Amino acid sequence: MxxxxxxxxxxxxxxxxxxxxxxxxxxxxxxANKYLESISKAVIAIAMSIxxxxxxxxxRNIYIKRIM
Amino acid sequence: MLYLLAIIISFVTTLIVTIYSIKxxxxxxxxVPDQFKKxxxxxxxxxxxxxxxxxxxxxxxxxxxTYNLVIISxxxxxLIAFIVGYIDDKNVMKGYYKPLAxxxxxxxxxxxxxxxxxxxxxxxxxxxxxxLYLPLIVIILVIFGNTINSIDxxxxxxxxxxxxxxxxxxIALYLNNDYDNLYAAFILLASSLAFxxxxxxxxxxxxxxxxxxxxxxxxxxxxxxxGLEIIAVISLLPAIINSFFFLSSVKRIVEHRxxxxxxxxxxxxxxIAASKDVNAPITLVRLLVIKKPLYEYQIVxxxxxxxxxxxxxxxxTILI
Numbered sequence: 410m411x412x413x414x415x416x417x418x419x420x421x422x423x424x425x426x427x428x429x430x431x432x433x434x435x436x437x438x439x440x441a442n443k444y445l446e447s448i449s450k451a452v453i454a455i456a457m458s459i460x461x462x463x464x465x466x467x468x469r470n471i472y473i474k475r476i477m
Numbered sequence: 478m479l480y481l482l483a484i485i486i487s488f489v490t491t492l493i494v495t496i497y498s499i500k501x502x503x504x505x506x507x508x509v510p511d512q513f514k515k516x517x518x519x520x521x522x523x524x525x526x527x528x529x530x531x532x533x534x535x536x537x538x539x540x541x542x543t544y545n546l547v548i549i550s551x552x553x554x555x556l557i558a559f560i561v562g563y564i565d566d567k568n569v570m571k572g573y574y575k576p577l578a579x580x581x582x583x584x585x586x587x588x589x590x591x592x593x594x595x596x597x598x599x600x601x602x603x604x605x606x607x608x609l610y611l612p613l614i615v616i617i618l619v620i621f622g623n624t625i626n627s628i629d630x631x632x633x634x635x636x637x638x639x640x641x642x643x644x645x646x647x648i649a650l651y652l653n654n655d656y657d658n659l660y661a662a663f664i665l666l667a668s669s670l671a672f673x674x675x676x677x678x679x680x681x682x683x684x685x686x687x688x689x690x691x692x693x694x695x696x697x698x699x700x701x702x703x704g705l706e707i708i709a710v711i712s713l714l715p716a717i718i719n720s721f722f723f724l725s726s727v728k729r730i731v732e733h734r735x736x737x738x739x740x741x742x743x744x745x746x747x748x749i750a751a752s753k754d755v756n757a758p759i760t761l762v763r764l765l766v767i768k769k770p771l772y773e774y775q776i777v778x779x780x781x782x783x784x785x786x787x788x789x790x791x792x793x794t795i796l797i
Contacts, residue, residue: 410779414786417714421790428598436604466725476767
């Protein structure tokens with residue numbers, strides 16, 4: 410139960426950090442080619458999502474290895 | 478006052494249709510065993526009729542009071558989710574059926590253009606994503622529908638989740654002065670409350686896929702049309718985590734009944750224990766019982782506590 414509360418809190422913090430990075434860094438990227446600009450922003454956002462998922466998987470696996 | 482009437486009618490309709498559904502489903506023999514109880518009593522299923530009836534009537538009244546197309550898009554998306562779930566209730570479909578079929582639930586929102594392509598991040602601001610927002614609508618509805626469907630493995634969980642998760646949306650909509658959507662949120666709360674009376678432990682009826690998908694898609698559609706996607710995601714974190722654990726351990730989209738190794742085992746004293754099989758899927762419930770076996774009602778209490786915790790985080794996000 411405690412792990413799940415901790416896990417939800419970490420996920421909440423990651424969502425807030427992700428939002429901050431999206432709005433204040435990625436959204437401000439400007440390229441001459443608007444098409445390329447949109448694609449780059451989308452690729453960075455997807456890469457960030459994958460990184461976030463990786464963090465969550467690693468945390469979960471560490472806990473399960475400790476318990477089982 | 479008339480808005481209150483829409484909410485009350487939603488509550489009363491769900492309540493009455495649930496009572497009649499229990500009788501009719503029993504008479505028809507449309508029942509499934511309650512797996513975690515002594516003697517596995519047969520419970521009527523699906524109760525989705527009652528949920529969609531209450532929601533539809535409430536939303537139709539609300540539409541004639543507001544003439545806001547947003548209300549119609551929520552109603553049509555929920556109806557599509559109900560049909561998708563109903564087909565799955567009547568015929569056991571493959572694992573990919575629900576995620577694929579739920580894509581169609583996004584059509585009313587897209588075709589009626591009742592969304593705003595600015596994605597609001599709490600504490601940070603918003604980003605304008607006109608192209609990316611369309612797939613995001615589909616993703617939100619598919620994920621929300623399926624997560625509420627997946628979390629509903631124990632008595633009362635899906636309806637309790639909807640009651641608790643509605644609160645942050647209601648607070649945010651009130652603070653945003655978005656009253657049409659606020660009434661729509663109250664309709665969801667009213668219908669969930671009425672259904673919960675019979676769905677809570679020990680259940681008198683199960684919602685079935687038609688009920689859980691309707692709940693999830695309604696919630697997702699409301700989040701999209703009111704621009705509260707991130708708040709909704711935070712409120713539903715325990716359910717999303719459950720689906721994430723399952724998918725990341727199974728590594729494919731599959732129905733729970735297709736899994737050979739179960740995540741939990743039922744002990745002789747009707748407590749539920751975590752499976753020792755390393756190949757068994759990881760789920761929220763498996764993690765809840767990983768240290769010691771628990772009775773069903775204890776697991777339900779813990780899932781509801783997690784839902785309250787994540788909804789408190791969502792409220793904190795709205796307020797700071």
